[in-house]
Amino acid sequence: MxxxxxxxxxxxxxxxxxNGQEKVGFLETIKLLLxxxxxxxxxxxxxxxxxxxNITSAVGIYYMKKIGFEIPGELFPGIHLMKY
Numbered sequence: 636m637x638x639x640x641x642x643x644x645x646x647x648x649x650x651x652x653x654n655g656q657e658k659v660g661f662l663e664t665i666k667l668l669l670x671x672x673x674x675x676x677x678x679x680x681x682x683x684x685x686x687x688x689n690i691t692s693a694v695g696i697y698y699m700k701k702i703g704f705e706i707p708g709e710l711f712p713g714i715h716l717m718k719y
Contacts, residue, residue, distance in 0.1 A: 659667075668674050
């Protein structure tokens with residue numbers, strides 16, 4: 636089996652110095668990203684997901700500190716809980 640032959644850059648129509656890519660600035664890149672509807676949707680889904688995870692975590696901690704149950708000493712004699 637033979638490997639495919641790579642074409643020289645002259646045959647591909649690319650100059651050696653620019654590689655066929657134009658330089659784009661940082662702000663232009665951000666503007667182009669925010670114009671992409673799929674990127675914006677994914678950004679909102681990621682932000683929403685992180686907000687829900689943070690709320691869920693905070694509610695669990697609040698419940699265990701303020702409302703939660705205390706482990707009875709008879710079941711776990713070696714564990715001593717701290718009171719807050």
